Amino acid sequence: xxxxxxxxxxxxxxxxxxxxxxxxxxxxxxxxxxxxxxxxxxxxxxxxxxxxxxxxxxxxxxxxxxxxxxxxxxxxxxxxxxxxxxxxxxxxxxxxxxxxxxxxxxxxxxxxxxxxxxxxxxxxxxxxxxxxxxxxxxxxxxxxxxxxxxxxxxxxxxxxxxxxxxxxxxxxxxxxxxxxxxxxxxxxxxxxxxxxxxxxxxxxxxxxxxxxxxxxxxxxxxxxxxxxxxxxxxxxxxxxxxxxxxxxxxxxxxxxxxxxxxxxxxxxxxxxxxxxxxxxxxxxxxxxxxxxxxxxxxxxxxxxxxxxxxxxxxxxxxxxxxxxxxxxxxxxxxxxxxxxxxxxxxxxxxxxxxxxxxxxxxxxxxxxxxxxxxxxxxxxxxxxxxxxxxxxxxxxxxxxxxxxxxxxxxxxxxxxxxxxxxxxxxxxxxxxxxxxxxxxxxxxxxxxxxxxxxxxxxxxxxxxxxxxxxxxxxx
Numbered sequence: 001x002x003x004x005x006x007x008x009x010x011x012x013x014x015x016x017x018x019x020x021x022x023x024x025x026x027x028x029x030x031x032x033x034x035x036x037x038x039x040x041x042x043x044x045x046x047x048x049x050x051x052x053x054x055x056x057x058x059x060x061x062x063x064x065x066x067x068x069x070x071x072x073x074x075x076x077x078x079x080x081x082x083x084x085x086x087x088x089x090x091x092x093x094x095x096x097x098x099x100x101x102x103x104x105x106x107x108x109x110x111x112x113x114x115x116x117x118x119x120x121x122x123x124x125x126x127x128x129x130x131x132x133x134x135x136x137x138x139x140x141x142x143x144x145x146x147x148x149x150x151x152x153x154x155x156x157x158x159x160x161x162x163x164x165x166x167x168x169x170x171x172x173x174x175x176x177x178x179x180x181x182x183x184x185x186x187x188x189x190x191x192x193x194x195x196x197x198x199x200x201x202x203x204x205x206x207x208x209x210x211x212x213x214x215x216x217x218x219x220x221x222x223x224x225x226x227x228x229x230x231x232x233x234x235x236x237x238x239x240x241x242x243x244x245x246x247x248x249x250x251x252x253x254x255x256x257x258x259x260x261x262x263x264x265x266x267x268x269x270x271x272x273x274x275x276x277x278x279x280x281x282x283x284x285x286x287x288x289x290x291x292x293x294x295x296x297x298x299x300x301x302x303x304x305x306x307x308x309x310x311x312x313x314x315x316x317x318x319x320x321x322x323x324x325x326x327x328x329x330x331x332x333x334x335x336x337x338x339x340x341x342x343x344x345x346x347x348x349x350x351x352x353x354x355x356x357x358x359x360x361x362x363x364x365x366x367x368x369x370x371x372x373x374x375x376x377x378x379x380x381x382x383x384x385x386x387x388x389x390x391x392x393x394x395x396x397x398x399x400x401x402x403x404x405x406x407x408x409x410x411x412x413x414x415x416x417x418x419x420x421x422x423x424x425x426x427x428x429x430x431x432x433x434x435x436x437x438x439x440x441x442x443x444x445x446x447x448x449x450x451x452x453x454x455x456x457x458x459x460x461x462x463x464x465x466x467x468x469x470x471x472x473x474x475x
Contacts, residue, residue: 003169003205004030007037007046031204047169047205052198054165056190060090062157062391063186065329067165070175071336074166080159080330080395081149081423084119087112088160093185094388100380107376107392111154114369118151121360129359149423150354153327154369157345158391169205172198181211183387250323251432253440254402259285260316260441264407265295267312296443297461303447304466305415305454313408316444320403320433325352327395331426332403335413339404344386347374351396352425370396407444410437419450 001023008019023030037046056067061080068075087109095104126143133139167175172194179191198206257263266281273280284292299310324332326345333340357366373394380389405413410433416422417430427450434448449457458466 001027001030003046003049003202004033004037006049007033034204035207044170047173048171050169050202050205052165052167052169052172052201054167054194054197055162056165057162058088058090058160059162059190060092060158060186060391061161061326061330061395063090063184063190064161064163065333066179066182066184066187067163067175067190068333068336070167070171072168072171075163075334077163078161080152080155080161082145084148085112085115085152085155085159089156089158090160090186090391092158092384092388092391093189094384095380095391098380098383100383103376103379104392107373108156108158110372111156111369111394114154114365115151118154118357118360118362118366119147121362122150122356123147125356125360129356146356149327150356153325153352153354153357153396154366154394156373156391157326157393157395169198169202173206173208176206176209177211178215180209181215183385250398251429251436252321253318253433253436254321255317255319255404256437256440257316257318260318260407261292261296261443263315264313264441264444265292267315268295268299268310271310271312292443293446296446300447300458301462305451309408309411309447311408313411313444314406316407316441317404318407318410318433318437318440320401320405320436322401322403322429323349323398324401324429325396325398325425326393327352327423328425328429329399329401330395331417331423332401332429335405335409337405337409337412340401342399342401345390345393345397345399347377347393347397349398349400351394351398353396354424366396370394373397407437407441410434410445411448414448415451415454417450418448419452422450 002020005016005020005023008014008023009016012019014022034046059067064077068077089108089112091101091104095101123144126147127134127140130139130143134143176191176195176198179187179194182188182191195206195209262281262284265284265287266277269275269280269283270277275283287295299312303309322332329342351370353363353366357363373392376392377389380392413430414434417426418434419427422430434445438445438448446461447454447457455466458464
């Protein structure tokens, strides 16, 4: 009824509250109106006025990654960094049907047992390593969180999680249609349950729910085409295991907007004048580096650490090629104002081992567990394919990711993920991304850094401290 009443605003002179009251009185008529507007007229946006909240419980971490691919939704996920894990995991239907449950369970339970062993060894180590922090009991939850986040690198993507999902009807319809095309039995079952709940509440605004050939077949066809185009004769490189570090080998700047600094500066001039963009760009290209820097500084002079850069910083893009752990990807995927595509998890890319695991002498045990995991993965892959086999892989395993973001979004990622409160793995990845971005666009990226560093960055550039006043609250 909300969608129907708002849809009538464009053609009915009555006030919106009156239209809403009418729609509530005439529900069936409102539903017919929705179907006409959405299905026949193609105005899908009216479905965005209806919003759903789903509690999704007992879902695997692997499936959560698929749920959280949808940009225009809100998610709050159970964190493996803050919550002590038990022994809860999903056994995929594919594993059961292939009668591989025994080998799957043996590996998963061994991973979970090592998780608890690592936690027991890491906790006292971290309290000693950071004894100054440990003296204050208020810091104990932080140190315990660091313990959990390092121990969880050995647990699998089958580990159960939960998420609170807020989604409007238009995006819910898209999710249902896309999941109907998925090969994963877990996603198809989730899809069935979500649709069963939603269709009874809002049948007139969730209409296109069947899998299409476009959703079902396109990526499969592309895989076949890619296999032909990229037929390899060289041997696959041997597995390289990097121990708790991320550097040149795993973070590359694949592409960026040419003259990105100049284009952002031109956009700033364009907004602040009555001159065409071409003329602004020409003017910028004649400016000295000092003049350009002064203009950039003007755009940041009144900014505080919680402010976003101006929208003009969206006119320059950076594309990063990453090989990132599942643990790091769990953080990266939350930044949805970006173009993010990825390959399947690939044991051939090696694993990320937390440095603390080595420090407590558990590195060999960790690597033996990785070897056992990859042996199980190989068995599963032969029988049920790489997608379902990925359930057994760990948070330490990696996948290749292609991330395209504009400079404004990079600032947001940098503020959150380069801060000391961020998880160390993603902090290293984003730190490397920021360093590469500064080389390419030194002016536009002048203020990149975590929240904690903002005062020192501001002081270095302006010679004074930022105000650092908190946002005003309504009273």
